[in-house]
Amino acid sequence: MVSTDQIRQYMEEVFDPEVPVLTIVDLGVLRKVEVIGDTVKITITPTYSGCPAMKRIEDDIVELLKEKGIDKVEVDLVLSPAWTTDWLSAEGRVKLKEYGIAPPENEMDKSVLFAEPTIVPCPKCDSRDTKLVSQFGSTACKAHYQCSTCLEPYDYFKCLK
Amino acid sequence: MNSLFEYLIRLGDDSLILGHRLSEWCGHGPVLEEDIAMTNISLDLIGQTTSIFEYAGKVEGKGRSEDDIAFLRYQKDYKNLLLVERPNGDFGVTMMRQFLFDAFRKPLFERLVNASDAQLSAIAAKSLKETIYHLRHSSEWIIRLGDGTEESHQRIQDALDELWKYTAEMFVEDEVDESLLADGILPSMKGLKEEWMATVNSVLEQATLTIPTNNWEQHGGRNGKHSEHLGFILTELQYMQRAYPGMEW
Numbered sequence: 001m002v003s004t005d006q007i008r009q010y011m012e013e014v015f016d017p018e019v020p021v022l023t024i025v026d027l028g029v030l031r032k033v034e035v036i037g038d039t040v041k042i043t044i045t046p047t048y049s050g051c052p053a054m055k056r057i058e059d060d061i062v063e064l065l066k067e068k069g070i071d072k073v074e075v076d077l078v079l080s081p082a083w084t085t086d087w088l089s090a091e092g093r094v095k096l097k098e099y100g101i102a103p104p105e106n107e108m109d110k111s112v113l114f115a116e117p118t119i120v121p122c123p124k125c126d127s128r129d130t131k132l133v134s135q136f137g138s139t140a141c142k143a144h145y146q147c148s149t150c151l152e153p154y155d156y157f158k159c160l161k
Numbered sequence: 162m163n164s165l166f167e168y169l170i171r172l173g174d175d176s177l178i179l180g181h182r183l184s185e186w187c188g189h190g191p192v193l194e195e196d197i198a199m200t201n202i203s204l205d206l207i208g209q210t211t212s213i214f215e216y217a218g219k220v221e222g223k224g225r226s227e228d229d230i231a232f233l234r235y236q237k238d239y240k241n242l243l244l245v246e247r248p249n250g251d252f253g254v255t256m257m258r259q260f261l262f263d264a265f266r267k268p269l270f271e272r273l274v275n276a277s278d279a280q281l282s283a284i285a286a287k288s289l290k291e292t293i294y295h296l297r298h299s300s301e302w303i304i305r306l307g308d309g310t311e312e313s314h315q316r317i318q319d320a321l322d323e324l325w326k327y328t329a330e331m332f333v334e335d336e337v338d339e340s341l342l343a344d345g346i347l348p349s350m351k352g353l354k355e356e357w358m359a360t361v362n363s364v365l366e367q368a369t370l371t372i373p374t375n376n377w378e379q380h381g382g383r384n385g386k387h388s389e390h391l392g393f394i395l396t397e398l399q400y401m402q403r404a405y406p407g408m409e410w
């Protein structure tokens with residue numbers, strides 16, 4: 001039987017269908033890998049409640065492991081503890097920026113109703129002179145920003161704590 | 162009656178019906194960014210519904226899936242607040258409905274995080290993070306429209322006047338809540354209404370809007386007594402499952 005370390009390594013080949021530069025390991029969506037008898041059990045958690053990528057990720061995990069010769073796979077979806085952008089790996093943050101998506105900034109207390117908009121540096125030119133266009137972007141996990149220096153419109157992988 | 166099941170149905174129906182209402186804006190938003198914002202919020206709400214109904218099905222123990230619960234009940238079995246089934250109206254009505262609801266859901270989820278029931282607590286913790294974004298978004302619009310032009314001010318004030326009577330239903334505690342409180346499943350809801358009122362007052366004041374003096378309260382949704390509007394929602398929501406029972410894709 002394969003080791004959990006081996007399975008963990010395989011999981012680095014499962015990408016988020018909506019942010020295809022990130023693996024589920026980078027994202028922190030992968031929570032646990034277990035080998036119980038002849039069954040591999042993978043535990044994942046959604047980024048947002050309605051994230052449509054979860055079903056696809058589940059299918060991709062099963063398919064990938066099948067390719068690796070593992071047929072008995074169980075994918076368990078857990079809500080607790082709730083996913084946070086703190087789980088995004090350092091490597092994932094670099095990949096995001098290179099892809100043109102600004103990685104999450106360390107934001108202040110999210111319970112404050114009207115916080116000052118976060119300064120999100122432009123992923124193209126690093127200018128800090130940028131503005132929030134909309135708190136809601138192309139997917140649930142992103143906000144929409146624009147750079148006032150190079151005019152690049154870009155996604156911001158918004159902070160969730 | 163299983164009180165926890167009933168409670169989950171109420172919680173889930175609020176998300177489901179409001180999520181459906183917001184989805185009606187898809188392709189009709191006043192600007193592209195708002196179209197995307199409303200459908201994103203809709204997606205969060207439908208996602209919350211999925212988690213809540215999946216759990217409700219387990220609690221009930223009759224083998225019903227989240228889809229069975231969402232699509233295959235009759236109107237009287239839906240227990241959402243009358244507020245969330247109100248028609249979208251203009252953008253002002255939609256944002257006011259959203260704001261009054263978000264301002265309620267945030268302190269509600271903050272309390273439910275402490276529920277002794279682990280799955281209910283997990284759902285609340287997850288949903289709370291999303292609700293904070295929703296509340297910020299709707300609050301900003303209430304202020305922008307209220308403190309905007311003469312016309313936007315009038316229209317958002319009209320929206321508040323129209324929707325105010327549906328807000329009292331959010332704070333009714335009946336035998337379902339009482340039994341869950343007594344069993345220690347639900348944490349105390351003490352201060353919920355006061356917290357909601359504080360948010361509402363603070364935002365409405367910045368928006369230069371006035372709470373209507375008419376104190377009439379319209380109740381019914383929590384007991385399955387709905388306005389005619391829910392029937393139209395369900396007709397659309399359930400169409401595929403009624404026309405092609407058991408269909409999947």
Ligand SMILES: [Zn+2]
Nearest residue numbers: 122125147150
């Ligand atoms: Zn730039």
